[in-house]
Amino acid sequence: MTTFLGSPTFHPGTGNIRGTESFPDAARKALTDTQLRANLGAATTTIRNKRIAAVAEVDDWEELRRAGSALKADVMSRLPELLVQFEENVTARGGTVHWARDADEANRIVTDLVRATGSDEVVKVKSMATQETGLNEHLEENGIAAIETDLAELIVQLGEDKPSHILVPAIHRNRAEIREIFLNAMPGVDPDITDDPRALAMAARAHLRRKFLSARVAVSGANFGVAETGTLAVVESEGNGRMCLTLPDTLITLMGIEKLIPKFTDLEVFMQLLPRSSTAERMNPYTSMWTGVHPADGPQNFHVILLDNGRTNVLADEVGRSALHCIRCSACLNVCPVYERAGGHAYGSVYPGPIGAILSPQLTGTTGHDDPNASLPFASTLCGACFDACPVRIDIPSILVHLRAEQVDSERHGLPGGQDLAMKAAGFVMGSEKRFAAAETASKVGRLLGGRKGRITSLPYPGSKWTGSRDLPTPPKETFRQWWSRTHEDGEK
Amino acid sequence: MRIALFATCLADALFPESAASTVRLLERLGHEVVFPPKQTCCGQMHVNTGYQAEALPLVRHHVEAFESGPSWDVAVAPSGSCVGSVRHQHAMIARRYGDDSLATRAEDVASRTYELSELLVDVLGVTDVGAYYPHRVTYHPTCHSLRMLRVADKPLQLLRAVRGMTLIELPAAESCCGFGGTFALKNSETSTAMLADKMGNVLSTGAEVCSAGDSSCLMHIGGGLSRLRSGVRTVHLAEILASTEKIGSPA
Ligand code: SF4
Numbered sequence: 001m002t003t004f005l006g007s008p009t010f011h012p013g014t015g016n017i018r019g020t021e022s023f024p025d026a027a028r029k030a031l032t033d034t035q036l037r038a039n040l041g042a043a044t045t046t047i048r049n050k051r052i053a054a055v056a057e058v059d060d061w062e063e064l065r066r067a068g069s070a071l072k073a074d075v076m077s078r079l080p081e082l083l084v085q086f087e088e089n090v091t092a093r094g095g096t097v098h099w100a101r102d103a104d105e106a107n108r109i110v111t112d113l114v115r116a117t118g119s120d121e122v123v124k125v126k127s128m129a130t131q132e133t134g135l136n137e138h139l140e141e142n143g144i145a146a147i148e149t150d151l152a153e154l155i156v157q158l159g160e161d162k163p164s165h166i167l168v169p170a171i172h173r174n175r176a177e178i179r180e181i182f183l184n185a186m187p188g189v190d191p192d193i194t195d196d197p198r199a200l201a202m203a204a205r206a207h208l209r210r211k212f213l214s215a216r217v218a219v220s221g222a223n224f225g226v227a228e229t230g231t232l233a234v235v236e237s238e239g240n241g242r243m244c245l246t247l248p249d250t251l252i253t254l255m256g257i258e259k260l261i262p263k264f265t266d267l268e269v270f271m272q273l274l275p276r277s278s279t280a281e282r283m284n285p286y287t288s289m290w291t292g293v294h295p296a297d298g299p300q301n302f303h304v305i306l307l308d309n310g311r312t313n314v315l316a317d318e319v320g321r322s323a324l325h326c327i328r329c330s331a332c333l334n335v336c337p338v339y340e341r342a343g344g345h346a347y348g349s350v351y352p353g354p355i356g357a358i359l360s361p362q363l364t365g366t367t368g369h370d371d372p373n374a375s376l377p378f379a380s381t382l383c384g385a386c387f388d389a390c391p392v393r394i395d396i397p398s399i400l401v402h403l404r405a406e407q408v409d410s411e412r413h414g415l416p417g418g419q420d421l422a423m424k425a426a427g428f429v430m431g432s433e434k435r436f437a438a439a440e441t442a443s444k445v446g447r448l449l450g451g452r453k454g455r456i457t458s459l460p461y462p463g464s465k466w467t468g469s470r471d472l473p474t475p476p477k478e479t480f481r482q483w484w485s486r487t488h489e490d491g492e493k
Numbered sequence: 494m495r496i497a498l499f500a501t502c503l504a505d506a507l508f509p510e511s512a513a514s515t516v517r518l519l520e521r522l523g524h525e526v527v528f529p530p531k532q533t534c535c536g537q538m539h540v541n542t543g544y545q546a547e548a549l550p551l552v553r554h555h556v557e558a559f560e561s562g563p564s565w566d567v568a569v570a571p572s573g574s575c576v577g578s579v580r581h582q583h584a585m586i587a588r589r590y591g592d593d594s595l596a597t598r599a600e601d602v603a604s605r606t607y608e609l610s611e612l613l614v615d616v617l618g619v620t621d622v623g624a625y626y627p628h629r630v631t632y633h634p635t636c637h638s639l640r641m642l643r644v645a646d647k648p649l650q651l652l653r654a655v656r657g658m659t660l661i662e663l664p665a666a667e668s669c670c671g672f673g674g675t676f677a678l679k680n681s682e683t684s685t686a687m688l689a690d691k692m693g694n695v696l697s698t699g700a701e702v703c704s705a706g707d708s709s710c711l712m713h714i715g716g717g718l719s720r721l722r723s724g725v726r727t728v729h730l731a732e733i734l735a736s737t738e739k740i741g742s743p744a
Contacts (some may be wrong), residue, residue, distance in 0.1 A: 016679075028682045037686075284677035337669045341686040379680060381687075382541060383672025402584075404543030405725040408503055427547035430502060431554055440506045455719050465678040468714030469685040473507060480500045480509035484528050 013310025013363035015133045019348015020459050022375040027242040027342035036343055041104030043171050044334045045113035050280035051331060051389070058276065062375055067269045072325035075103050075260055076315060082227040083262050083306065089230030093292020100254075102309045103133035109305050110135060110252055111142050111220060117301075118249050119144075119216045125241040126150035127206040128328055129254045129307055131350040135219065139374035146219065149240040151204055158185035162346035165352065167278055167330035172343060175200065182200075208240060218244040219298070222255040223327070224270060225304070228263045230303070231291040235274060235284050242288045245432025251290075251299035251337060258309050258324035270327060278329035310363035319402045323359045325392045332386035332396060338379055347379070348372050358399045361407075369411060377403035418462070440479045495525050497565035499606065501575045501708070502534035503587035508708040512570045514735035515609060518622060519569070521735070526611065527565055531558035539585060541605060542675045545634060547588050552599060553581045559602045567616055568606040571731045573638030573706050576608040581641060606703070608638060609731055610647040611708060620650045625738040628655035631700035632730075634689070635707040636669050648706055648730055662696040666692070672713035688717045708729045 019026060030036060039072045039203055055061055056276040067331070075082060087097040100106035106129075114122055115171065122139065124146050136146040136157070152170040156163050159181040162170030177193040182203055189203050220241065224233040234241050245251060259271065275284040294303050315321050333339045333353030344352035349360035357380060360371040369375065377400045386396040410421075416424070429439045458464070466472065478486070496519055498608050500512040536551030559568060570605045570621045572577050578604045587596035613619050632652060638644045648723055671677065671687025691714060703712050703718070715727035 024680050024682070027680065031682050031686055049602040126514050207651070251644070274495050294509075337671070337685055337687050365513065378676070379683075381636070381669050381671060381676045381684075383636035383669035385667075385669070387635075388640060401541060401543075404541070405545045406543075408543035408548070419542070423542060423544040423547050426542070427536075427539060427551060430536070431550050432556070433531045434501065436505075436533045443506060462678055466716070468681060469688070469720065470677075471719040472716060473712070475507060476509050478509060480512040481506040482553070483509055483513050484500075487513075488528070 003179055009190060010312065010365065011100060011101055011308070011310070012310075012365045012388075014134075015038060015309065017132055017310075017349040017360045017373075018349065018364050019372045021341070021348070022349070022372050023346055023379040024375060024381065026346040026348065027379070030346050031341060033343075035174075037153070037341065037357075039172050039174055040340055040343055044340050045281060047168075051334065053282040054276040054282065062270060064272055065391055065393050066176050069322075069325065070328075070389060071261060071269060072264050072392055073151055073322070075258070076321055076324060079260070079315065082262060083257060085148065086225055086230060086260055087306075088225040089228070090292065091230075095230065095292050095304060096491065098305045100307045100309070103307075103397055104307070106133045106305050106307050107135050107138040111139060111144065113191045113252050113303055114139070114144050114217050115142075117217050119250075120341065121147065121211075121215055122217045122219050122252075123144045123147050123149050123211055123215040123238065123244045123248065125218070125220040125244045126153045126155075126169075127219070127254065128350060129218060129256050131163065132256075132309065133254070133307070134430045135304050137256070145290055147215070149208050149211070149244055150236070150328060151201065151238060151240070152206060154208070155181055158182065160185075162345060163350065164384050165330060166328050166355075167426055193333060208243075212240075212243045212247055213262055213398065215244075216248050216249040217250045217429045218252045219253065220245060220251065222253050222259055223274070223303075224261075225255055225258050225260050225262050226267070229291055231264060233267065233287065233289045235271075236286045236288075237279065237284055239286050242286050245288050245290060246298050248299055250301040250303075252303045252305070254305045254311070257311050258326075262409065266405070274327055274329055277331040277389070277391040310365070313365065314359070314362040317362065318400055320358065320362050323355065323362055323399060325394050326355050326359065327392060328355075329391055331389040331391065333395075335385040335389045336380075337383060337385070338381065342379075347376060347378075354380065354396045355394070356395055358403060363405060364412075369407070369417075374407055377407060398417050437479070440475075440481070443475045494567065495527060495563075495565045496612070497533075497559060497563070497568040497638060498526055498528050499532060499568050499575065499579075500569040500720070501570055501572045502526070503708050504571060507712070508729065509573050511708050511729035511731050514729065514731040515569065515571045518731060519694065520733040521737075522622060523618065524617075527563040528563075529558045529562040531561060531650060533558070533581075535575045535578040536586070537575060537582065537604055538674050538708070540578065540582050545586055545589060546567035548582075548586050549592075552586050553592075553595060555583065556595065556602050559606075560598065560672070564604070567612065568602070569609055570606065571609050571706065572708060573608045573635050573642050573644065573727070575707060576606055576611075577637040579603045579606050582697045587737050592663060608642055609707060609734075610638075610644050610651055611642065613734075614647040614650060614721045621654035622651065622734050622736045624655045625657050626655050626733045626735050626736045628702050629698075629700045630659045630702045630704055630728075630733065631662060631663045631695060631698040633663055633679075633695070633703060633705040633710060634666055634669065635705050635710045638706050639667060644706070651730070652704070656738075658733070663698060663699050664687045668693075668708050670714050674709070677713060684713075685717075686715060692717050692721065692723070695725060702724065702726050702728050702733075704728050704730050
C-alpha cells in the first residue's frame with residue numbers, strides 16, 4: 001500500500017473537531033453555569049498544584065522537555081519514512097496496517113473489521129482518536145454497540161454527554177450527578193445505590209466485568225507507536241484498558257500518524273514526561289505495550305489504522321506543525337485560565353483548551369470568520385501558562401499569534417470589516433509621531449465623556465464590550481510627550 | 494548611563510505618570526534620560542490580533558525612532574508586555590516579510606531594551622532605590638513580565654526595599670487578569686470572569702494599592718475595581734519606586 005503523505009491536495013479533517021458556534025458564544029453560555037465553573041475551578045486548581053510538585057521532583061525536567069521536543073521535531077521532519085518503517089514492522093510481526101485519510105474512512109475500516117468477526121459489540125479503551133472520528137456513533141448506526149471501559153468515559157457515555165477534558169472527560173460532573181447517570185442508564189444497577197465514590201466504582205466494575213468476559217473485539221487508541229519495532233503503547237490508570245488489550249480475540253487500534261516515535265528507547269523520555277504532566281504521578285499504574293501477534297497469548301487478530309484526518313495539512317505549516325508534538329497530557333488545559341472559566345465544550349472540538357485552540361483549526365482548515373474554528377486562536381490572552389506547562393515545549397502562544405495572522409490574511413481579499421478598519425486606522429496613526437500626538441490631543445473628547453467622575457463608565461459598541469464590566473480612566477490633562485517637553489525643554493532632541 | 498525612555502503608546506496617552514515616574518526615578522539615581530522623539534507604539538496590538546502586515550511599518554518606525562535622535566546606552570519601558578513585543582516579535586515580523594536587515598537592526602535595539610525592574614536589578618545593579626511609600630500594597634506580576642521576559646522576583650526585590658510600605662502577597666498572583674488586549678473585547682464575558690477572580694484575590698489581601706509593571710493590566714484590574722467602587726487604587730510599580738519621603742505618594 002502506498003502512503004498519501006506529500007499529497008498536494010488539501011484534505012481537511014472531519015469528525016468531532018469543529019463545533020457549531022463560535023468560542024465567545026459557547027463560552028458565554030458556559031459561564032452562566034455556576035456549578036460547572038465551581039467543578040472546573042476546583043478540579044484544575046488541585047491537579048495544577050499536584051503537577052507542579054510532581055515536576056519539581058525531577059532535577060533534569062528542562063532537559064527532558066527539550067529531549068521530548070527534539071524527538072518530536074525529528075519525527076515530524078521524516079514522518080513518511082518512519083510510517084513506512086512502522087508499517088513494515090507491524091506487518092512482519094503478524095499485524096495488519098490500514099491507512100485512513102479522514103474520520104469517515106477510519107470509521108468504515110473499523111466497522112468492516114468488526115463485521116468480519118461476526119460480533120455486534122466492542123469494548124473500548126479510552127481513546128482521543130476515536131473521539132475525534134466519532135467512532136462510537138458510527139458503530140451504533142451500524143448496529144454495533146461500543147462500550148467505553150474507562151470510568152470517566154463510561155460516565156460521559158451513559159450520560160449521553162460529551163467529554164469536557166482530554167484526561168478527565170467527566171471533570172464537569174460531581175458524584176451526585178454520576179449517581180443519577182448510573183441509575184438512569186446502567187443496566188442492573190442497585191436502585192438504592194448511594195453517591196459514595198466506592199459504591200459508584202463497584203457498580204461500574206461489576207458492569208464492566210460482564211462486558212470484558214463477553215466481548216470478542218476491542219478498540220483502542222495508542223499513546224505511542226514505535227517505528228523501530230512496530231510496538232504500540234497505551235498508558236492508563238485503571239487497568240480496564242489492559243483488560244481490553246489482552247482478553248478479546250481481535251484488537252483494532254486507531255492511531256493518529258503523529259503518535260510515532262523513532263526508537264523503543266525513546267519511550268524513556270516520554271514515559272517520564274507524560275505521567276507527571278498528566279496525572280501528576282511519578283508513573284501511571286498501567287502501561288501496556290504490544291508488538292504484533294503471539295500464538296495463544298492475547299488477541300490473535302491485530303489491526304492498526306493510521307489516521308491522517310488533516311494532519312498532513314498541519315505538517316505542511318512550518319510554524320503550526322509543532323502542534324503535532326502533543327502527547328495529550330492535558331497539562332495545558334489545567335493551567336489555562338480561559339479553559340478554567342469556559343470549560344471544554346466551548347471549544348467545540350474533542351480537543352479543548354490551548355492545544356485544541358491551535359490543533360482543531362489546523363486540522364479542519366477554516367472557511368472564513370464565521371467558521372467556529374476560526375474563533376479558537378483568539379480564545380486566549382496569550383498569558384503563556386500553557387507553554388510553561390507543556391512537557392514537549394509546544395510554543396502555543398506563538399502558534400496562536402501565527403494562526404491569527406493566517407486568519408486575518410486569508411480574508412484580506414474581501415471588504416474590510418470594522419476590526420480591519422480599526423486596525424488600519426490605528427496603524428496609520430501610530431505610524432507617525434505627529435499623527436499620534438494629534439490623536440492624543442483629539443482624545444481629549446474622552447475627558448468630556450468621563451465628565452467630572454474621572455472615569456468613563458459607558459461607551460457605544462464596540463467599546464461597550466469593555467465598559468459592560470469595567471471603567472476606563474479619562475485621558476489625562478497632559479500626555480507624557482507634553483510633560484516631557486515642558487520639563488525637559490533643554491534636553492537633547 | 495544614558496538611558497532612552499520608550500514611553501509606550503498607552504503610557505504616553507493614558508498613563509503618563511508611569512513614564513514620568515520612570516524618568517524621575519532614573520534621574521534621581523544619577524542617570525541621564527533621553528526621549529527619542531519619533532517613537533509611537535511597538536505594534537503589539539496589531540501582531541496579537543493577527544494584523545502583522547499593519548505591524549510591519551510600526552516595527553520599522555520603532556527601530557528608526559531608537560536609531561535616530563539622541564544616542565543611548567540602554568532603553569527602558571515601564572511595560573513588560575511592550576518590551577516582550579520588542580524582544581520577541583519585532584525581528585519575527587521583519588523576517589516574515591523578508592526584511593532581514595530590518596530584523597537585524599530590530600534585534601540590536603531589542604538586545605538593549607529592558608523592562609524597568611530588569612534595568613534596575615540586572616543592568617544598574619540596584620534593588621534599594623531609596624523609595625518611601627507608606628501604604629499597604631499587593632503586587633500582580635503580569636503574564637508577559639513573568640513568562641515572556643522572565644523577570645522573576647525582581648519587582649518584588651525592589652518593592653521589599655521600599656520604606657514605610659507593607660507588601661502583602663497576592664493569592665494566585667500568577668494567574669492572568671483576563672486582559673489580553675483585544676481578547677478583553679472579543680471574549681468579553683470570559684475576560685470579565687477572569688477579572689472577577691483577580692479582583693477577589695486583590696480585595697482578599699486588604700491592600701489599599703494593587704501594583705504591577707504594566708499599565709495595560711492595571712487598566713483592566715483598575716477598571717474593574719473602579720466599577721466595584723472598591724476604593725482600591727492601581728498604581729504602576731514605577732510610581733511607587735519614584736516616591737520618596739519628600740514627594741510622598743502620588744495622590
Ligand atoms: S499541548 Fe503540551 S501540555 Fe497540552 S496536552 Fe499536548 S503535550 Fe500536554
